[in-house]
Amino acid sequence: xxxxxxxDVAAVVVTYDALPWIEQCLTSVAGVPTIVVDHGSSDGTVAxxxxxxxxxxxxxxxxxxxxxxxxxxxxxxxxxxxxxLNADAWLVDDALDRLxxxxxxxPRAAVLxxxxxxxxxxxxxxxxxxxxxxxxxxEYLFLRKLAPRSRALNAFxxxxxxxxxxRDADFVMGACMLVRxxxxxxxxxxDEDFFLFGEETDWCYRFRERxxxxxFTPAAECVHVGGASHGGRLYREILRGHLRFMAKHRGPxxxxxxxxxxxxxxxxRARVFRGERxxxxxxxxxxxxxxxxxxxxxx
Numbered sequence: 001x002x003x004x005x006x007x008d009v010a011a012v013v014v015t016y017d018a019l020p021w022i023e024q025c026l027t028s029v030a031g032v033p034t035i036v037v038d039h040g041s042s043d044g045t046v047a048x049x050x051x052x053x054x055x056x057x058x059x060x061x062x063x064x065x066x067x068x069x070x071x072x073x074x075x076x077x078x079x080x081x082x083x084x085l086n087a088d089a090w091l092v093d094d095a096l097d098r099l100x101x102x103x104x105x106x107p108r109a110a111v112l113x114x115x116x117x118x119x120x121x122x123x124x125x126x127x128x129x130x131x132x133x134x135x136x137x138x139e140y141l142f143l144r145k146l147a148p149r150s151r152a153l154n155a156f157x158x159x160x161x162x163x164x165x166x167r168d169a170d171f172v173m174g175a176c177m178l179v180r181x182x183x184x185x186x187x188x189x190x191d192e193d194f195f196l197f198g199e200e201t202d203w204c205y206r207f208r209e210r211x212x213x214x215x216f217t218p219a220a221e222c223v224h225v226g227g228a229s230h231g232g233r234l235y236r237e238i239l240r241g242h243l244r245f246m247a248k249h250r251g252p253x254x255x256x257x258x259x260x261x262x263x264x265x266x267x268x269r270a271r272v273f274r275g276e277r278x279x280x281x282x283x284x285x286x287x288x289x290x291x292x293x294x295x296x297x298x299x
Contacts, residue, residue, distance in 0.1 A: 008100055009178070010035065011083040012073030014066055017043040018087035021225055026053050028090035029083065035073040039063035045087075066174075067190035067199035074189055079181065086175040088225035089116075095220035099178040102166070102217050110183035110212035111204055113172030114220035115163055123163055124224055126173040127216050130205055131245050136258055140265035169216045171204030176222040183212050191248075193297075196234055198241025205249060235280060236287050243293050252294060259293040 011034040015022060022045055026034065034056045038046050040063050049058055059072060074082050081103060083096065091114075099112050106112075116124035129135055138144045144154045177200065187206050190199045204214045239262055247255035266285035270278050288296070 008079060009033075009081045009083050009096060010073075010076060010079040011085055012037065012070055012076075013085050013087055014039065014069035014073070015041055015045050015049075015087045016063065017041045018045045019043045019048065021088040021090075022049065023052060024090045025085060025087055026056060028092075029085065029096070032083070032096065033057075033076075033078065035059060035076050037061065037069040037072050039069055065192055065195040065199075067194050067203075068192040070199070071189040071192065074179075074184065082179045082181060082184070084174060084177045084179060085222075086224060089175045090223050091176070092117075092221040092223060095222055096178075098220040099217070102215065102219065103178055103180060106213065106215060108211070108213045109215045110180050110187070110207040111172065111214045112178040112220075113169070113214075113216050114176055114222045115216075115218040116173065116175060116222055116224045119223055119225060124173075124226065125163065126175070126224075127163070127167075127169045128171050128173070128201070130170045130201065130249075131242050131258075132250070133246075133254055133257055133261065136242060137261055140262055141268070163216070164218050166215065166217045166219070169204075169214050170208070171201050171214055172216055173224075174200035175224040175226070180212075183207055183210075186210060187212070194241055194244055196237045196241070198238075198245050201241070201245055202248065205245075236284050239284065239288070240296065244297055247293060247297060255293040255297075259288055259296065263288040 009032055011029045011032050013025060013034065014037045016039040018041060026049065036049050036056050037059045039061065046058060046060065049056055057076070061072065070084055081100060095114055099114060103109055103112055113126060116126040118124050138154065187210050191202050194202060208214060242262070243255050243258055246258045263285055266281045266288060269281035270285055273281055290296070
């Protein structure tokens, strides 16, 4: 493995009951100054990190949300780039050096995302399109299944995006991102109103609004388990993230339209699904029906 350019990069990992993946995660950034921000783990995560990785800085705090945890780690000074890495993700081989090389070659790139793979080696599609009413409809009303190869019906998940070449993107999944500190200094940190989902979407949107680039590269790879940190229990937080993004960047009227669209989709799913999926859809529909978009975003 190539020598780490320690002055260039610091890694930030937010943990919450992060066993059993945190050891592999931190091993993949060995030699890089790393800050672990723990949000109240009760499974021995903090003890393992302190025992096995004594060079890692551990910050313990109450859980104010993922973006707030990233912000806490980012505040530690001393590097040109920050590597945001999920606790259930780990870099492959010299991925970090490759990300830094590309960042150095693309001085307007604020965010660089590697190609993600599941632990079994399958491609994990990690590029997304910014939410709009149409894109939410294509996803949650299953319109994309009418024409799986159509970009118009699959823009939410960047349909047709080639994960085999360097390309600009709307945004990349926050499981692994190399972020330029100069861009953060200009645009600001993550919006802490996003609790668990949508914070990287909003961040990339703000970077792009200020003329910065978001870049995907297949030259660097990262394994991402996916879903390990919440186990599907916080599905409504995904939808809340959509609503918050819509309210912030599309306006309150579109946010309310998005709430109604998502409500219809959950009621439809509750009728066509069975078992736990139907139960989840009914519970989510009840939440969406319990108030306006503005009301749901302050609860």
